[in-house]
Amino acid sequence: MSAHSERPPERGAGDRGAGGGVDVGRPLLELTGVSKRFGAVNALADIRFTARAGEIVALVGDNGAGKSTLIKAISGVQPADEGTFVFDGQRVSPKAPTDVTRLGIATVYQDLALADNLDVVGNLFLGRERLFESTRRIVPLMDKVSMAQQAKELLAGLGARIPNVLSRVESLSGGQRQAVAIARALLGEPKLILLDEPTAALGVTQTAHVLELTTTLKRRGLAVVLISHNLSDVFAVADRISVLRLGRNGGDFTVADTTREAVVAAITGLAADTPATAAAAPGQPTASRQGADT
Numbered sequence: 001m002s003a004h005s006e007r008p009p010e011r012g013a014g015d016r017g018a019g020g021g022v023d024v025g026r027p028l029l030e031l032t033g034v035s036k037r038f039g040a041v042n043a044l045a046d047i048r049f050t051a052r053a054g055e056i057v058a059l060v061g062d063n064g065a066g067k068s069t070l071i072k073a074i075s076g077v078q079p080a081d082e083g084t085f086v087f088d089g090q091r092v093s094p095k096a097p098t099d100v101t102r103l104g105i106a107t108v109y110q111d112l113a114l115a116d117n118l119d120v121v122g123n124l125f126l127g128r129e130r131l132f133e134s135t136r137r138i139v140p141l142m143d144k145v146s147m148a149q150q151a152k153e154l155l156a157g158l159g160a161r162i163p164n165v166l167s168r169v170e171s172l173s174g175g176q177r178q179a180v181a182i183a184r185a186l187l188g189e190p191k192l193i194l195l196d197e198p199t200a201a202l203g204v205t206q207t208a209h210v211l212e213l214t215t216t217l218k219r220r221g222l223a224v225v226l227i228s229h230n231l232s233d234v235f236a237v238a239d240r241i242s243v244l245r246l247g248r249n250g251g252d253f254t255v256a257d258t259t260r261e262a263v264v265a266a267i268t269g270l271a272a273d274t275p276a277t278a279a280a281a282p283g284q285p286t287a288s289r290q291g292a293d294t
């Protein structure tokens with residue numbers, strides 16, 4: 001319980017989740033030496049990556065940088081060839097998605113994998129429907145009333161704006177669908193949640209709602225990994241940024257101490273050469289080139 005972050009505790013931190021007491025800043029997932037090859041392609045080479053409780057870490061990088069490959073390695077969908085995986089202080093070697101889920105890691109993929117023709121309740125409880133005790137042996141009737149109640153509470157707790165949990169998912173907006181997918185992931189009570197481009201398909205208002213939701217998750221003490229190519233979103237909510245570039249670590253940044261220019265430079269591999277960027281790397285000599293806009 002000694003670890004703490006540099007910033008003051010967030011309001012509401014510790015109200016739920018993260019397996020009891022929230023220890024903001026405690027490393028939950030620590031990856032080192034993660035490598036993955038596809039034939040001749042080094043999709044990931046010697047990657048280190050850390051996600052901490054009560055923190056949003058953004059994973060950013062250009063197309064082909066290795067973001068999806070890293071997420072698949074973490075989620076167990078496509079295990080890495082090499083690498084050390086420490087979760088909550090324990091060395092683990094998950095072999096399959098079910099192992100990873102059991103550890104307390106949930107993934108919300110970009111396509112969300114929702115069943116459009118089912119309502120919100122149906123989607124939340126797909127595969128874990130409650131049964132009426134008395135009817136279980138005859139017909140497995142779902143306890144819809146209690147599931148609907150739990151769905152309402154869950155979504156309200158997330159601040160999700162979904163007026164009716166009996167609406168079919170196909171009638172919802174992109175932001176509402178994202179909220180449903182995140183709520184479904186939370187039913188497994190994860191300690192860490194991976195969100196793959198959660199705002200990619202959303203307009204401004206919906207994006208704001210989903211970003212609020214990511215902050216809610218963080219305040220509950222979850223470690224949130226936000227994959228995004230949108231630096232506005234990243235700077236709005238993330239605490240730290242990990243850059244991948246061509247399958248390698250491209251730089252790690254603390255949002256409070258860096259600039260967009262520095263992060264863009266790490267993503268593209270171009271030298272960070274604006275005065276503002278120099279502040280993010282104290283002690284580094286700065287090549288001063290004015291009018292660097294392209």
Ligand SMILES: Nc1ncnc2c1ncn2[C@@H]1O[C@H](COP(=O)(O)OP(=O)(O)O)[C@@H](O)[C@H]1O
Nearest residue numbers: 038041043061062063064065066067068069070
């Ligand atoms: N299943 C695969 N087979 C072959 N190459 C792959 C496969 N998946 C990813 N790659 C390659 O690995 C590299 C990283 O890809 P990816 O992780 O999808 O990047 P990102 O998600 O950052 O855009 C790319 O060069 C990509 O072409």
Ligand SMILES: [Mg+2]
Nearest residue numbers: 064067068069
């Ligand atoms: Mg990708």
